[in-house]
Amino acid sequence: MDTRAVWEGALGNADDAPPWCGMSRTYVARSRDARPPTRPRRPGTAQEWPGLTGLTAVLVLTGVTAVGAVIEGLAGGGSGLVLDISVVVGAVMATVAISSGLVWLLIPMPPLVFVVMTVVASVIGGGDATGSVTRLVADVSVRVVKGFPAMVAASLLVIAIVVVRMLMNRRRRGRMRLGRT
Structure with a gap:
């Protein structure tokens, strides 16, 4: 000691x-x-933000989609456009805000969150779906099939953002290795 x-x-x-x-x-x-040596920042360069944790990013995706599900449910179901838009917006927000090393965790999340929030929207919407489990399953199945394009769009956007971020990180690491910032 x-x-x-x-x-x-x-x-x-x-x-x-x-x-x-x-x-x-x-x-x-x-x-x-004695302080660790710091590299001087070049003017005009942004300081790197550490990003959200994996759980927080999933909660962002779930929260934005839950708002859309509640609005969709209170509106009585309708076309499902609000839920579709909310899952895409939530997926993009979470993928942009998550930490670079954890970004791959969000790839399977949009369809999973969409299916769960479709159940929430069906339960809140009431109507025929609240009478029995069979009716609820039928209503959710129809909504999931109608929302399939939104799930695909959200998943493809997440994958595109993941690829862009990985390429940017690789490029940044290459410049740091060469002594440039």
């Missing part, structure tokens, strides 16, 4: 440390000023 760190952290000023501790004023001054 480093007695210098214990003395400085627990008992205050390192100048008051006893001689047996082995601390000198130069050691303390150097250790306080």
Whole structure:
């Protein structure tokens, strides 16, 4: 155990440390000023944002789609256009905001979230779907089939954004390796 760190952290000023501790004023001054070297930022370059965690990005996708499901359910079902748009918007928002290393996690999410939110919209919408489980399954099946193009569009947009982000990260790492920022 480093007695210098214990003395400085627990008992205050390192100048008051006893001689047996082995601390000198130069050691303390150097250790306080020691910071990891930082590269100077070039003007006009954006600082990299760490991004959302995987769970938070899935919650963004689910939340935006849930808003569309509630609106769709309160409107009585209708054409399903609100739910379709909300799943596409939620997928794009989550994919753009997620951390670079976790972006691949969102590829299977839009269809899964769409199916769950279709059930929510059917239950909120009421009508014939609330009478029995068979009617609910039939209503959800019809809505899922009608929403298939939206699921495909959301999934393809997620894949396209993932590919673009991976290529951008590879390009950025290549420039950093060469000493450019």
